Amino acid sequence: MRRHTRRVFNLCYRFTGNSTSAEDLSQEVFLRIFRTLPSYQSSQGAFPTWLTSVTRNLLVDHYRRSRRDRMTDSIDDAMPQLEERHSPARMPDKLAQASELSAQLQRGLARLSPELREAVILRDLQGLDYAEIRGVLQVPEGTVKSRINRGRIELARILEEMGVRPA
Amino acid sequence: MDWNCTLTEERLSDFIEGALAPEDAAAFSAHTKTCAACAKLVAQVSGLVSRMQHTAPVKESPLLVGKILEATLGPRKRKPVSPGWFGWIPAIWHPRFAMGIVTVAASVVIVLHASGSPAARTSLNPVNLVRGANRQIHLTYAHGAKFVNGLRVVYEIQSRLSSQPESMSEPISVPATRPSGEPQPGQKQPSAEPHEKSQTVPHSNRRDGRGGAEMAVMLPNRFPSSSSISALRSSL
Incomplete structure (x- = not known):
C-alpha cells in the first residue's frame, strides 16, 4: 500500500509540482481504484501499470480542469512556495544539494508541455519501460519513444537556460 | 551512413539507452566527435537522464496513507473498550x-x-511493633507446642488401647508367693505388669457390659489377691 501510494504521489507531484494537489489527487486516484477494482482484469495489464494509467487519466483531467486557472495563475507562481518549503539553507549539504536539484528539475518539468512531461516522468522518474508507457498513454510505441526523446532534449535545454549545470 | 545533427537528435535516447545498432552507434559517436553542438547536447541529455534516474522519490506526508484508507475503507471502527468484571485486574x-x-x-x-x-502513635511506634511481633511469634510457638503435646498423649493412649487384645489372650499370671502388702524392692518392675493388666481387664469386661463391680474392687488393691483373681477368672 505504501509503495503504491508513494508511486502515485510522486507521479502526481512531478506532474503538478504541488504537494498539496498531489496528495489530493493521490486520494482521488485510490478512491477511483477502490470503486473500479471489481472491473479490473489482468488482461488490462499489470496492476502497477493500471494504477499508473488511472493516475495519468486523473492528472489529465486535473490539468484540463485547472488550465483555465493557470491562464492567470501561472505554475511558476507556485514555485517560490516549493523552494521556500524545501529551503536548502536548513539542511545538511548532500540533502540540500539533492533537494535543490530536485526543485530545479521540478521547475524544468513544469515548463515542458504535458505530453512530453508525462512521457519523461513515466520513463525517467517512474522507471516504466516503453511497453508499459504505451499501455498507460494509449499511444503507439514510436510515439512514446519520440515523446520521451523530445522531452529529454527540451528539458535539458530548459535547464541550461535556467543555468543548471548537467550532472 | 551519412550521419547529421538531425539524426543525432532523433536517435539520442536510443544512443543513451544502448538501443542503436552497432554501425549506427559508431556513426553517432563519429559525428559527436566532429560536432561540438551535438557533443554538448549528448552530454547534457546523458547527464539529465542519469540525474533523473537517480533522483530519490519525494516522500509523501505520513498521514497520506491513513487519509487514503479512511477515504476508501471509511473511518476505522475502534473496538469499544469494556473492561468487564475482571478487566481491571491487570491494571x-x-x-x-x-x-x-x-x-x-x-x-x-x-x-x-x-x-x-495516641492510638496511632502507639500503634505506629516501632518498639510496639517489634514487641507485638515478638509476642505473636511466642504465642504461635506455644500453640504449636501444645498441639504437639496433645498429639503425643493421644498417640500414647491409642497405642495402649491397641495393645490390649494381646494382653487379653494371655492368662493373667500373678506370683502366688506375693503377699497383698508392699512389693519387694527387687521385683519393682515385674510388679507393674499386674497393675497394668488389672487396669486392662476391667476395660475388656466393659465390652461385655459386666465387670464394673470387679473394677471397683480391684482398683484400690495395687496387687490383687488370689481370691480376686479367681473371681475375675470366673467372671471371664
Whole structure:
C-alpha cells in the first residue's frame, strides 16, 4: 500500500509540482481504484501499470480542469512556495544539494508541455519501460519513444537556460 | 551512413539507452566527435537522464496513507473498550497503579502519625511493633507446642488401647508367693505388669457390659489377691 501510494504521489507531484494537489489527487486516484477494482482484469495489464494509467487519466483531467486557472495563475507562481518549503539553507549539504536539484528539475518539468512531461516522468522518474508507457498513454510505441526523446532534449535545454549545470 | 545533427537528435535516447545498432552507434559517436553542438547536447541529455534516474522519490506526508484508507475503507471502527468484571485486574500490576497505591498508603500513614492521636502513635511506634511481633511469634510457638503435646498423649493412649487384645489372650499370671502388702524392692518392675493388666481387664469386661463391680474392687488393691483373681477368672 505504501509503495503504491508513494508511486502515485510522486507521479502526481512531478506532474503538478504541488504537494498539496498531489496528495489530493493521490486520494482521488485510490478512491477511483477502490470503486473500479471489481472491473479490473489482468488482461488490462499489470496492476502497477493500471494504477499508473488511472493516475495519468486523473492528472489529465486535473490539468484540463485547472488550465483555465493557470491562464492567470501561472505554475511558476507556485514555485517560490516549493523552494521556500524545501529551503536548502536548513539542511545538511548532500540533502540540500539533492533537494535543490530536485526543485530545479521540478521547475524544468513544469515548463515542458504535458505530453512530453508525462512521457519523461513515466520513463525517467517512474522507471516504466516503453511497453508499459504505451499501455498507460494509449499511444503507439514510436510515439512514446519520440515523446520521451523530445522531452529529454527540451528539458535539458530548459535547464541550461535556467543555468543548471548537467550532472 | 551519412550521419547529421538531425539524426543525432532523433536517435539520442536510443544512443543513451544502448538501443542503436552497432554501425549506427559508431556513426553517432563519429559525428559527436566532429560536432561540438551535438557533443554538448549528448552530454547534457546523458547527464539529465542519469540525474533523473537517480533522483530519490519525494516522500509523501505520513498521514497520506491513513487519509487514503479512511477515504476508501471509511473511518476505522475502534473496538469499544469494556473492561468487564475482571478487566481491571491487570491494571493493578501496572507500575503506575502500584506506585499510586504505595503513595496513598504512605500518605495515610503520615497523616495518621501527624494527626497526633495516641492510638496511632502507639500503634505506629516501632518498639510496639517489634514487641507485638515478638509476642505473636511466642504465642504461635506455644500453640504449636501444645498441639504437639496433645498429639503425643493421644498417640500414647491409642497405642495402649491397641495393645490390649494381646494382653487379653494371655492368662493373667500373678506370683502366688506375693503377699497383698508392699512389693519387694527387687521385683519393682515385674510388679507393674499386674497393675497394668488389672487396669486392662476391667476395660475388656466393659465390652461385655459386666465387670464394673470387679473394677471397683480391684482398683484400690495395687496387687490383687488370689481370691480376686479367681473371681475375675470366673467372671471371664
